[in-house]
Amino acid sequence: MYAQFKGxxxxxxxxxxxxxxxxxxxxxxxxxxxxxxxxxxxKEAKKLLDLEVLTQKNMKN
Structure with missing residues (x-):
């Protein structure tokens, strides 16, 4: 199925x-x-947490 729209x-x-x-x-x-x-x-979320890209507070939202 194809969808067409104005780009x-x-x-x-x-x-x-x-x-x-x-x-x-x-x-x-x-x-x-x-x-x-x-x-x-x-695993991706844990990696971001370890790199401090995310905090536990960010992850609860």
Missing amino acids: YGLLPVLIDYETALELGEIKNPDKKITREQALAQL
Whole structure:
């Protein structure tokens, strides 16, 4: 399925919706994530916390 809308400069832009979902360019908020994806997100958050990019206060919000 393709979606068409006006892009920058009002030129038509076509988006391949299914491919964008598969590549993670857009996300389906109703789709459950896998265990591996959840672990990857936790590891990324821990890495950002260790680098002090995030604080525990940021993570609670």
